[in-house]
Structure formats: structure tokens, C-alpha cells
Amino acid sequence: MSDAGSMRTIRDVLLPGRAGVAAPASGGVSGERAVQRILESHGRMASQIIAILQDLQALRQYLPEAELRLISRELDVPLTRLYAIATFYKAFRLVPRGRHEISLCTGTACHVRGAMRVKDAIEREIKIAAGGTTLDMRFSFETIRCLGCCGQAPVMMVDGELVSRLDHLTVGKALEKYK
Amino acid sequence: MKFVLNGKKRTAEAGTTVLEAARAAGIDIPAVCAHDALEPFGACRLCVVEIREHGKKRPRVVASCLYPVKDGIEVETDTPRIRKLRKFLLELLLARSPGAPYVRELAAKHGVTKTRFSKLNDDCILCGLCVRVCSEIVGANAIGFSQRGIGRKVESPFGIDHSRCIACGACAYVCPTDAIDMEYERVIELRREGGEHLCRYTLMGFLSDAVCSLNYECFHCEIDQKFRAEAHTHPMLAGKQPRRKARA
Numbered sequence: 285m286s287d288a289g290s291m292r293t294i295r296d297v298l299l300p301g302r303a304g305v306a307a308p309a310s311g312g313v314s315g316e317r318a319v320q321r322i323l324e325s326h327g328r329m330a331s332q333i334i335a336i337l338q339d340l341q342a343l344r345q346y347l348p349e350a351e352l353r354l355i356s357r358e359l360d361v362p363l364t365r366l367y368a369i370a371t372f373y374k375a376f377r378l379v380p381r382g383r384h385e386i387s388l389c390t391g392t393a394c395h396v397r398g399a400m401r402v403k404d405a406i407e408r409e410i411k412i413a414a415g416g417t418t419l420d421m422r423f424s425f426e427t428i429r430c431l432g433c434c435g436q437a438p439v440m441m442v443d444g445e446l447v448s449r450l451d452h453l454t455v456g457k458a459l460e461k462y463k
Numbered sequence: 464m465k466f467v468l469n470g471k472k473r474t475a476e477a478g479t480t481v482l483e484a485a486r487a488a489g490i491d492i493p494a495v496c497a498h499d500a501l502e503p504f505g506a507c508r509l510c511v512v513e514i515r516e517h518g519k520k521r522p523r524v525v526a527s528c529l530y531p532v533k534d535g536i537e538v539e540t541d542t543p544r545i546r547k548l549r550k551f552l553l554e555l556l557l558a559r560s561p562g563a564p565y566v567r568e569l570a571a572k573h574g575v576t577k578t579r580f581s582k583l584n585d586d587c588i589l590c591g592l593c594v595r596v597c598s599e600i601v602g603a604n605a606i607g608f609s610q611r612g613i614g615r616k617v618e619s620p621f622g623i624d625h626s627r628c629i630a631c632g633a634c635a636y637v638c639p640t641d642a643i644d645m646e647y648e649r650v651i652e653l654r655r656e657g658g659e660h661l662c663r664y665t666l667m668g669f670l671s672d673a674v675c676s677l678n679y680e681c682f683h684c685e686i687d688q689k690f691r692a693e694a695h696t697h698p699m700l701a702g703k704q705p706r707r708k709a710r711a
Contacts, residue, residue, distance in 0.1 A: 349621060362598065363627070364607025367620040371609040378621070
């Protein structure tokens, strides 16, 4: 808040809890405490913003809007800046992810061995298109390129675990154990 | 700093950019994203010039808005190589915003009337003037860039949050292509938020605690008319000095 003059007027008027301006983090005190801990671990430095966002995403699987607002206030970094960073890097996500993450390989070998049929089958099974998250937050589903084990094509990774030699008839069953 | 500009010897203060020095010498370098009151940004790249540093054989192409004058450099602002680069950039701009008179005129001025690229019809050329006015001059930080590459655009956070906007209209004022329309939505919202109904010029920092009695119909308002008449520019810009030389 080092800026003088007109800057102060705007901040004074718009910042303290006027309509539409940042409500505290949705997770209540514990959510705020988690963010504070992340901020402390980076010395509350605005220059560490990417590392801070990475830590937040590691914790929440995505960047919740309310917590971005909190970071914006705590570090005095404009929300527009955080939003620019969060949308610039593909590694950051602004929408929640499901409890289980399905990554289906659609690389060359898997493609040849019917990955697209498997993709259709998964989409039918969990009723969302690739790139989305189910409403019950059970699955997030995305296609990726190569997992490096083309000999077992077609393959997918569920929660970091490889599921190999898929076919479109049985892939639904393979997903049943993930609740 | 002593240097050569288009064959003539010139001097400039340290920290001056090549663009500023050239403009001071009356040499026209086209630049879309440069603005006297704002920090240089280097987005449009139209201000490219050739620079030969002392003892170097081949000239380099640099963006003059970001390049500080150095001792002994030779600057050429209008060579065939530079003209070719500018024409190419103008073709790209023309493909992006074929409907914007500003872009068409600028391109035509440099002999570009057609573009080889497929057209996009987006009036925003991503010069960043609005974003920088909002952060550097207004201090509201209501809009910023989002996404990247072909998806890059100017947005408020999360695409919808305009709570930081003070409806000063400086962004729309500086926009060269009129890609920004002032939506009176925000003004109406200021109205709805109730409470003190602070005058927009209070939000901008010109008046202390003036209260709006006209329900934000500024076009009826004496204060608005007075500021507009006196400023000859957007009031927000009139209140600021041209940018200080940041780099010494």
C-alpha cells in the first residue's frame, strides 16, 4: 500500500468488504489457514507467486477463486494478475477436479489399437466428454499423448496407476472400483 | 549519450528510449502500444528499428520503445528491412482487425491494403493500453490479460468480476481501435450498491468525498463536463505526468 494519492482512494473505497468484493475463503478458517501456511513458506513474497499457486493447486487440485482472492489481498497482487498467470500456464486449473483422474492415452500406438473407441466408451460410462469432470466429482477425464508403454496399448492412467490392454467393452468395469 | 540517428549525430539523456529520442528529433516511428504516460510494453513491435552497436558488423532489429539509447549506436528507422518487417506486422494486424478504421488507416499509410492471412474480425489488437492504463494510471487493476497465444484476450478476473472497476472509462478512451465499449452496467451497479453514491471523480481520486446526486447520469453532470472540458483528454490521463525515466 505504498502508493499515494488516487490509488488510496480507490483501494479505500473498493477493498473493505463492499458488494462483490472478495469474501473470505470458502473453506472457512481452515481454508484460510492453509493458504496462510503456504504464503508463510514462501516468505509472503509476491515474486514467489507461481510457486505459491503450485502449492495451492497441489493442496486443492485446482485454484479456488476465493483463495486466489485471499492471496491477492494478502500479497497485494491484483487479482487480474493472478488470473492472467493462472490462465497463462496450462498447469493451473481454475475448475475443480474429480476424486479420480483418468488420463487416456491417444498417442499413435494406442490410437491404432482402438483408443478412440475406448474414449467413447469411457465418455458413455461416466457421461462426460473428455476434458471434463463429472457432476458428482467422482471422475475427471482427459486424453493425453503417450505414457511410454506402447507395448501394452491401449492404456490409461487412473490416479497414477496404469491400466493396460484396454478395450471398449470392458473399460467400464475397470472404472467400477473407483468410487 | 551520443549516437547516430538516420545518419545524423544526436545526443540524448541516459535512460531515454530510442523511440523517445527519435520522436524528439521529429522522426516518425509508427507505434501502437506506446503511450507517453505509460511504461513501454513492446507488444505491437511496429516501432522496430535497426541498431548497429559500435564495432559490430551487422545491424540488429530491436523494438525502439524498449531499447535505451547507448553511446555510439547507429540507428536506422526506415530501411528496406525495417519496412518489410513493419508491412508484415501490419498485415497481421489487418488480418486480426480488418474492421477497425485505425488499423486500416495505419496499414494504408505504410502501403498495406491487403492481407495474406485469414481474417479474424476481432477489434482488439492486444496492445495492452487499456490494461496498463487501468493498472499504472488508474490503479484499479480491473482488467488484465488472460490465456495465451491465439486465446489471449483482455478480461476482468474470471471473465465476470468487475468489482474493481470504478467506471472511469480510461480504458475505452485509450483504446486505439474502439474495441472497448463502456458498459453502463458497472455504473448501474455502483448505483445499486447503495451507500454513499460516491462521485466517479472521487473514485478516480480528484475530489474528496463528493456524493453523486444525479444517479450516475454523468452526461448531465456539471462536474463531468468541467473535467472533460478542462482536460482535453481523459481526466485520468490529464492528472498524470508523462512517464518518468525508469531506467537511468
